[in-house]
Every structure is written in structure tokens, then in C-alpha cells.
Amino acid sequence: MFKLGNITCNVGEKYSGFWKIDNYNIPVTVIYGKNKGKTICISAGIHNCEYTSIQAAIDLANEFTPENINGILIILHTINYSGFFKRVSRIVPEDNKNLNRVFPGDENGTISEKIAFAFSKYLYPQLDFFIDVHGGDLFEEVMPFIYAPGIGEKEIIDFSHEVASNISLPIRVRSKASTGAYNSAAIQGIPALLIELGGNGNIKNENLIKYKKCLKEFLSYLEIIKYNSSEKIEQKEIIEAKYLESPCDGYWYPKFKAGDFIKKGDILGEIKDCFGNELYTFKAEFDGIILYQTISLAIPKDDPLVAYGKLDK
Structure with a gap:
């Protein structure tokens, strides 16, 4: 039982x-x-x-x-x-x-x-x-x-x-x-x-x-079921990831999409105030890939903005 x-x-x-x-x-x-x-x-x-x-x-x-x-x-x-x-x-x-x-x-x-x-x-x-x-x-x-x-x-x-x-x-x-x-x-x-x-x-x-x-x-x-999958993918591992959070309430403008590859120094997104004034700009610290990100215009303080990872070579 x-x-x-x-x-x-x-x-x-x-x-x-x-x-x-x-x-x-x-x-x-x-x-x-x-x-x-x-x-x-x-x-x-x-x-x-x-x-x-x-x-x-x-x-x-x-x-x-x-x-x-x-x-x-x-x-x-x-x-x-x-x-x-x-x-x-x-x-x-x-x-x-x-x-x-x-x-x-x-x-x-x-x-x-x-x-x-x-x-x-x-x-x-x-x-x-x-x-x-x-x-x-x-x-x-x-x-x-x-x-x-x-x-x-x-x-x-x-x-x-x-x-x-x-x-x-x-x-x-x-x-x-x-x-x-x-x-x-x-x-x-x-x-x-x-x-x-x-x-x-x-x-x-x-x-x-x-x-x-x-x-x-x-x-x-794990041998719980029988299932044959014909798809084979070369899986890559990320051993270093960066998670950005918002330092303030603001309006969030991401520059990339999830799954996009990025280069060190690329602008990942900006936070502006309600009048359109730029408050913060976020740049990539290393080459990598966007794992996920917030896509809403509104971003509360301390909420996630974007996560990106460095691919293991």
C-alpha cells in the first residue's frame, strides 16, 4: 500500500x-x-x-x-x-x-x-x-x-x-x-x-x-513506461547563470527574446519612469543565452527582469 x-x-x-x-x-x-x-x-x-x-x-x-x-x-x-x-x-x-x-x-x-x-x-x-x-x-x-x-x-x-x-x-x-x-x-x-x-x-x-x-x-x-522517442538533441550545459532583479518600480523594456544569444556588453533592457526617463540600463556581463525574462511593461521592485546563462564550451 x-x-x-x-x-x-x-x-x-x-x-x-x-x-x-x-x-x-x-x-x-x-x-x-x-x-x-x-x-x-x-x-x-x-x-x-x-x-x-x-x-x-x-x-x-x-x-x-x-x-x-x-x-x-x-x-x-x-x-x-x-x-x-x-x-x-x-x-x-x-x-x-x-x-x-x-x-x-x-x-x-x-x-x-x-x-x-x-x-x-x-x-x-x-x-x-x-x-x-x-x-x-x-x-x-x-x-x-x-x-x-x-x-x-x-x-x-x-x-x-x-x-x-x-x-x-x-x-x-x-x-x-x-x-x-x-x-x-x-x-x-x-x-x-x-x-x-x-x-x-x-x-x-x-x-x-x-x-x-x-x-x-x-x-x-526510469523504466516507468515504455516510450520510444526518435528525437535526439545535443544538450548543452550552463554552469554560470546571471539573474537580474529590478532595483525599483518602473517600466521595463527588454531588448531580446528568450532563447536569443547575447554578447558581453549587449544592452539587455532598460527601466524607465512613467514619463519615459531612463532610470537603469542592464548590460550582459558575458556571452550567453537568454533563459527567461519578464515581458510585462510594469515591473515591481525586486521582481525578476531577465536570466541569462553562459554556455559550457
Whole structure:
């Protein structure tokens, strides 16, 4: 029997319902395959307006059955469930916190911290692999890429990167962060990844198809499902990335698009005031590629502007 809080699922069963954490409901599907295999979790909706990743998780939860998987597959459909319906970008409305920034959590904290604690205490210890699916937010554009952990035991990091390299996305970023659901899992000894694909508050069919293909490649490599992908991509690794945040409230004018290559000294964007006066100009510190950026005219103080990475030669 698989057990996660109030949820139980036996061999050969498929369960869909809500994982209750301190009166907070997270929609989940558990598929317990008839054949033995690894225990894997696909986690969607930590950022509740990243719609392509959420829909990909829902579609796969409906597609898979105990007859066509090995092991146990846990799919969390929309973790920030209350934020999803309020259409409040990034934060959990009950405590106004970014859930992905409070891991490993606090049993006695706010609801975001309690959710993160439940992951760390009750979910991760049961897993063989954790994959967190994301994409550009309402006001973000993202090039398709994978984050893999850079902090933790070498064996865990190496295996995470091995799995990532078998997913047909062109860029893999070695993370230096210790926060976030997948980084926290890796530090706790669970191989983990994060996929970024989609964005702008819409679900383009080609992005949804690509997302599901990537997740099937991931599950196939771990022998959860049988799936043959003919696409082979030479994946490049980024070992140095720069994340720019806004020093003030202002009007943001990016100069490039996600996926564009940049040269050292290129102007990445400008912040102006409401009268059109230039306040800040941001230049690239090295040659690289734009991973993601805010595309809304409005930019609040301390919000992300643009992230770019240096390709490993």
C-alpha cells in the first residue's frame, strides 16, 4: 500500500482526490502499477499560473493506468490550488508567500511553509525521483530548458544530470540554489529536476505536446513506461547563470527574446519612469543565452527582469 497523509492506494489501483495538508487541498492522482518499479513524483502548479505544465500533468494523469506503468506514479496537479482560481501569480494567497522559496518548510509555519514541510517529511522519503514542472508565468517568456541540482551528494547530482540529458531539451542549467522544491529534494538525497517550458498565460498546443513528450522521455528512462522517442538533441550545459532583479518600480523594456544569444556588453533592457526617463540600463556581463525574462511593461521592485546563462564550451 502507498500512503501519503490521508491518501492510500493499493497495487493495481488508480486514485484521484485531494491530499489534505492542514485543511489545504492539493489535487493528486496516484497510479500504482501492477508491475514493480520506482516511485516517481511529477509536481505541477507550485507556481499556479504556469499553465502548460499544469495541463501536461493533468493529461498524463488521465492517460496512464496501472496496466501501462511500472512502480508508483504520483502526479500533483496544481499544488497552489487556491492561487490557481484567484489567478494570483506566483504566491499562495493565504500567506502571500512564494511556495518555491520556503523549502524545506516549517511544520508550525504559515500554510506555504507547512506544505513545503509535508513534501520534505512525508513525500520525498518515499521517492526514487522528483520532477517539478514549471514554465513562464503570466508575464514571463521562457526558452525550453531543464534545471538540475548542483548542491548535494555527488551521486544524487550526477544521476539527476544523467536523467536530464536524456530529455530532448537543448539546455541544462546546473543550479547553485539551495531553495526550491527540486533543490530541496536533491539536498535531502532524492534525485530531482525542474523543467521550464511554455509561458505568457496561455497553452499553445505545440508546447503542450512537447511538454508531455519530455515527461514521457523522463518516465521511459526510469523504466516507468515504455516510450520510444526518435528525437535526439545535443544538450548543452550552463554552469554560470546571471539573474537580474529590478532595483525599483518602473517600466521595463527588454531588448531580446528568450532563447536569443547575447554578447558581453549587449544592452539587455532598460527601466524607465512613467514619463519615459531612463532610470537603469542592464548590460550582459558575458556571452550567453537568454533563459527567461519578464515581458510585462510594469515591473515591481525586486521582481525578476531577465536570466541569462553562459554556455559550457
